[in-house]
Amino acid sequence: MRELPLFPVTTVGSWPRPPELLQALRARRRGELSRERFDEVAGAAVRQALGAQEEAGVDLVTDGEQARDNFYSFVAEKLDGVRLYSLAGMLDVVDDKEGFRQLLDTLDVPAYAIFHPACVGELRSREPLAEDELWRLRTLTDRPVKITLPGPYLLTRALWVQELSRDAYPNKEALGDAVVAILGDEVERLATLGADFIQLDEPVLTELVFTQGRTRTFMCASLAARRDPTEELELAVSLLTRVLARAGAARTGLHVCRGNWSRDETRLLSGTYAPLAPWLERVPVTQLVLEYATPRAGRLVSPGEKELGLGVVNPRSDEIESVEQVVERARVALTEVEPRQLFLNPDCGFGTFASRPMNSHGTAKRKLEAMAAAARRLREELD
Ligand SMILES: [Zn+2]
Numbered sequence: 001m002r003e004l005p006l007f008p009v010t011t012v013g014s015w016p017r018p019p020e021l022l023q024a025l026r027a028r029r030r031g032e033l034s035r036e037r038f039d040e041v042a043g044a045a046v047r048q049a050l051g052a053q054e055e056a057g058v059d060l061v062t063d064g065e066q067a068r069d070n071f072y073s074f075v076a077e078k079l080d081g082v083r084l085y086s087l088a089g090m091l092d093v094v095d096d097k098e099g100f101r102q103l104l105d106t107l108d109v110p111a112y113a114i115f116h117p118a119c120v121g122e123l124r125s126r127e128p129l130a131e132d133e134l135w136r137l138r139t140l141t142d143r144p145v146k147i148t149l150p151g152p153y154l155l156t157r158a159l160w161v162q163e164l165s166r167d168a169y170p171n172k173e174a175l176g177d178a179v180v181a182i183l184g185d186e187v188e189r190l191a192t193l194g195a196d197f198i199q200l201d202e203p204v205l206t207e208l209v210f211t212q213g214r215t216r217t218f219m220c221a222s223l224a225a226r227r228d229p230t231e232e233l234e235l236a237v238s239l240l241t242r243v244l245a246r247a248g249a250a251r252t253g254l255h256v257c258r259g260n261w262s263r264d265e266t267r268l269l270s271g272t273y274a275p276l277a278p279w280l281e282r283v284p285v286t287q288l289v290l291e292y293a294t295p296r297a298g299r300l301v302s303p304g305e306k307e308l309g310l311g312v313v314n315p316r317s318d319e320i321e322s323v324e325q326v327v328e329r330a331r332v333a334l335t336e337v338e339p340r341q342l343f344l345n346p347d348c349g350f351g352t353f354a355s356r357p358m359n360s361h362g363t364a365k366r367k368l369e370a371m372a373a374a375a376r377r378l379r380e381e382l383d
Contacts, residue, residue, distance in 0.1 A: 002144045002196055006339055006382065007330065007375040008059040009368070010309070012255055012289060013148035013199065014071060014349030015049040015064025016357035016364065025069055025354055029084070029115070042067040043136060050140055052365040057372030060197055060343075062146045063133050070353045071201055072150035072158055073115045078129050079182065081121035081168060082159065087111040093118070093163050108262040113355035119159035122168045123178040129186045134195055144196035149186060151202035151254070152243050153236035155179050176239055184246040191250035199253040199289060200240065203348075206258045208232050209275040233279045240283045253309060254280070255289040258296055260348040261356055263316045265296060272298035291347030292329060293321070302336045311347035312374070313367040316358045320366045326374035339382060344371050 017025070024041040027033035049064030068074035069084075076082040085093070087104060088111040094100045104111045130147050137145045150158075156176040159165065169175040183200075190198050208229040244252055256276065258269040273280070273290060280288055281304055289309030291297050297311070310333045312326045326344070333342055350364040351357040359367075 010060035014351040016351040021045040056368035076117045080124040083120045084115045118161040119165040146197040148199045151200040152239035180242045183243045188246040210271045253287040253289045254285045257291045257348045260352045270296040273301040307341045309343040315346045323373045
């Protein structure tokens with residue numbers, strides 16, 4: 001694990017893809033592009049995403065998830081037993097078809113352009129999930145790197161589609177065991193290879209506490225309309241704990257937000273992290289990577305002994321936050337955490353879903369520049 005400065009500047013992971021990469025992703029999905037050719041196009045895009053971060057002054061960089069169609073669908077490329085469906089295609093297989101159709105409309109989700117991985121057979125690793133991304137980053141940068149992975153709860157919930165999965169697994173718990181084994185192997189491998197930061201993404205946890213069991217996420221097509229949030233949160237904590245037990249001494253992060261597929265903030269959830277805090281506290285992770293720039297996140301909730309990855313810019317807005325604004329947000333956080341506990345990040349990725357980026361390369365870069373300038377000022381103040 002390499003040394004980071006105080007107030008390290010980082011991203012949550014994804015970056016908008018250039019047009020040639022979007023084309024390559026589509027061609028690859030249709031089986032019309034070789035892996036080699038795709039990797040060339042993706043590699044060029046990673047260099048651009050990395051260039052923007054390095055020029056902006058980011059301390060802990062990512063590959064922008066450029067080779068992924070989205071942050072969890074990409075596992076279909078790496079695992080046997082997983083098939084990709086467009087969200088529109090999922091309508092044929094989910095239990096509550098009308099409910100799911102309404103959900104896609106209400107949430108402003110592009111149903112034909114977003115792809116969802118579903119378990120259709122026994123899960124087997126064809127190749128590591130993100131090891132190739134780590135190796136590629138290593139050839140392109142000397143900076144410390146963050147690798148993101150879908151969290152085990154999200155992945156279990158996304159993959160479990162009863163009608164498709166029940167021949168391979170009797171229930172979602174059995175599928176969860178398979179997901180834990182695969183993600184645990186991956187976390188251990190990345191830690192052994194010296195990834196500086198391993199982040200698990202669990203954006204659906206907020207759904208459980210804010211929707212009173214009336215979960216409305218399209219990312220987990222089969223979450224029934226009414227579920228006991230406590231039972232689901234216990235499942236999430238247990239899956240995360242088992243995966244993180246494989247991380248050794250690596251620095252790990254858990255990212256939880258309230259959705260990042262629409263620029264219309266009224267379509268996204270609101271509420272503080274307070275109801276989630278007792279569960280987050282139990283997850284054995286180094287850092288909570290949270291959104292706080294959006295007013296939808298409400299007041300800051302103490303991360304306790306954990307590090308805090310503080311969301312200081314909104315990835316969905318055109319406005320570039322001023323350095324003063326970012327510094328002020330950090331100051332508020334510093335009333336709850338020590339300087340050594342604080343990282344600065346955007347609220348979420350800039351391109352969680354390849355087909356629905358939240359911002360342009362240029363705007364995203366300028367937001368990172370504001371963050372890096374704020375970090376420099378905070379460091380100077382502390383000297
Ligand atoms: Zn997010």
